Amino acid sequence: MILDQIKKNLEKQIFAVFGLPKNFEIKWQTPPNPAWGDLALPIFEIAKTPKVQGDEIVKKVQKLKLPASVEKIETKAGYVNFFLEPNFLARGLAKELAAKSLGKKNSGKKKTIMLEFSQPNTHKEFHVGHLRGSVLGQSLVNILQAHGDKVIAANYLGDVGAHVAKWLWCYKKWHDGEEPGADKAKFLSKIYQEAAKKSEANPEHKKEVAQIQKKLEQGDRTLLRVWKKTRKWSIDEFKKIYKILGVNFDIYFYESEEEAPGKKIVEKLRRRGIAKTSRGAAVMDLEKYNLEIFLLQKADGAALYATKDLALAFKKFKKYKIDESWHLVDVRQTLYFRQLFKTLRLAGLKKIFKHLAYEFVSLPEGVISSRSGRMVGFNEIFEKVSGLAAQETAKRHKGWPKKKIERASRAIALAAMKFDMLKQSREKQIIFDPKQALSFEGFTGPYLLYTLARINSIQRRAGRGIEKIKHRDKLKIEPIEKQLLVKLAQFSQITAAAARQAEPALVAQYLFDLCKTFAEFYHAVNVLKAEPAERVWRLELIKNIKQVLEYGLELLSIEYLDEM
RNA sequence: GCGCCCGUAGUUCAAUGGAUAGAAUAGGGGCCUUCUAAGCCCUAGACGCAGGUUCGACUCCUGCCGGGCGCACCA
Numbered sequence: 001m002i003l004d005q006i007k008k009n010l011e012k013q014i015f016a017v018f019g020l021p022k023n024f025e026i027k028w029q030t031p032p033n034p035a036w037g038d039l040a041l042p043i044f045e046i047a048k049t050p051k052v053q054g055d056e057i058v059k060k061v062q063k064l065k066l067p068a069s070v071e072k073i074e075t076k077a078g079y080v081n082f083f084l085e086p087n088f089l090a091r092g093l094a095k096e097l098a099a100k101s102l103g104k105k106n107s108g109k110k111k112t113i114m115l116e117f118s119q120p121n122t123h124k125e126f127h128v129g130h131l132r133g134s135v136l137g138q139s140l141v142n143i144l145q146a147h148g149d150k151v152i153a154a155n156y157l158g159d160v161g162a163h164v165a166k167w168l169w170c171y172k173k174w175h176d177g178e179e180p181g182a183d184k185a186k187f188l189s190k191i192y193q194e195a196a197k198k199s200e201a202n203p204e205h206k207k208e209v210a211q212i213q214k215k216l217e218q219g220d221r222t223l224l225r226v227w228k229k230t231r232k233w234s235i236d237e238f239k240k241i242y243k244i245l246g247v248n249f250d251i252y253f254y255e256s257e258e259e260a261p262g263k264k265i266v267e268k269l270r271r272r273g274i275a276k277t278s279r280g281a282a283v284m285d286l287e288k289y290n291l292e293i294f295l296l297q298k299a300d301g302a303a304l305y306a307t308k309d310l311a312l313a314f315k316k317f318k319k320y321k322i323d324e325s326w327h328l329v330d331v332r333q334t335l336y337f338r339q340l341f342k343t344l345r346l347a348g349l350k351k352i353f354k355h356l357a358y359e360f361v362s363l364p365e366g367v368i369s370s371r372s373g374r375m376v377g378f379n380e381i382f383e384k385v386s387g388l389a390a391q392e393t394a395k396r397h398k399g400w401p402k403k404k405i406e407r408a409s410r411a412i413a414l415a416a417m418k419f420d421m422l423k424q425s426r427e428k429q430i431i432f433d434p435k436q437a438l439s440f441e442g443f444t445g446p447y448l449l450y451t452l453a454r455i456n457s458i459q460r461r462a463g464r465g466i467e468k469i470k471h472r473d474k475l476k477i478e479p480i481e482k483q484l485l486v487k488l489a490q491f492s493q494i495t496a497a498a499a500r501q502a503e504p505a506l507v508a509q510y511l512f513d514l515c516k517t518f519a520e521f522y523h524a525v526n527v528l529k530a531e532p533a534e535r536v537w538r539l540e541l542i543k544n545i546k547q548v549l550e551y552g553l554e555l556l557s558i559e560y561l562d563e564m
Numbered sequence: 565g566c567g568c569c570c571g572u573a574g575u576u577c578a579a580u581g582g583a584u585a586g587a588a589u590a591g592g593g594g595c596c597u598u599c600u601a602a603g604c605c606c607u608a609g610a611c612g613c614a615g616g617u618u619c620g621a622c623u624c625c626u627g628c629c630g631g632g633c634g635c636a637c638c639a
Contacts, residue, residue: 047619335567396600412602424576436575440602443577446602447588447603523603
């Protein structure tokens, strides 16, 4: 905001001095080194416009009148660098922060977006792969909402299909009536692994599984009862995890509910000649769109993922007043979604669909696989990480009661795990190394929490006597403090970019950078022991940092602490 | 075979076509009588290869090499 104002103000003059055409777009940059300035104007582009010749530029730059927001101007290596006036910046920032408008935007046109994410399968374990999707999704919801959009968070559970049939088959055959005990996730996961192994070992078994699936779709009563009961174990487990994670859904959809309507839609598409029958199955021939053949329904009439997704898409737009449907799903489904969206379009649902792809999580040993048990379950890793956090906390705070340590270590563990999932861009594969997940140093969630803890500590010691700062007085602002001011002012740009690119990593990286700069400040100057005027100003500065940091963490859905 | 994505310090990641390619971690060396050392400072270390487009390429294009993923009854 404040930066936008400064830029706008400068642009007016720049256009006039250089005689730039009206449609010219100034591409502001940030100098790589703060010592070179705070805003950079590349003159390569300007030099291309007919009226201006290279050598004249420097002369013309000297004609620019310095507004109050700018301290000085330098030309260097093809750039005009503007040094912002720190007092001006401090004042503007204070206004922006007081209005709580930093990082928020009220775009006039509010879109309603339904964001579907997380989508775990029942009867399988929630693992670190789901963790990425869930945390990414929640963070996107927050970021988009801050951007001014209305977002409906939807989860779509895979509660039917081949994997469920397999599980039920194994359970009925070898574990009939068994109860899961305290750790439902482990129980479900164990049976699934056993089911995968046993069903593949014997062709007889494969047939039995297919039979179970058929019976289930036909609504066999006794089977349905078992399905309902075991499905609930799974869903309860997921909800428990979402509660721990602070991930919230406005709506839950279930694949089981989309089967029948999906089949009807496929039938309709067949009648209308949009879908064809090939080898007994319902397909869309999308070869002319370079999207190959898309399978809608199996030859034996059983529903596929696509069958159900068609129904869900129609339902979403009919029942909820949404403008766009976004799907945050693993990149491996890119082709699938392109096929699905094209099919929907051909079926007459001409709406905006978006597949937000993210790279999957794998382990140092290889790809995650629920069937082979090569995976890191959420509960297991969460326990490990929070255990270590508890140990570290106890070491540092001998007097803390057990409950306080528990609360802190939980927050630290979650910060570590979530930040790990958010800090790199969506399109980068994460190789989840449990050993590295146990690190709380450097580019990690706990580092951000620690920064906050230090700020809080200063504030506590400062006591109540924080005077209001008088901005009319010129403050003595150190270079490192000015760097902090500039960083804070950039926050709005970052959140806007994060929303535009649907990329929470931008916020994560920014916050880390802010904290690094704070740490440098923290070691370079003292807040509490400063001269009265500086003391007041620095207290105000750290208050601002705290506000941005807390808000940024909220966008990432990371809970923070007062002390750690 | 066809298609999509990715190759940057030992490792994990950054870099709207722009300035001296930034961090973290691991390595070496320092800093706790000063606001929390989960920290800070110093040091060493990288663009897969070859062309092309451009005033300018880690970024765009082509080819090669290396890795991942997807391509009809799984989700």
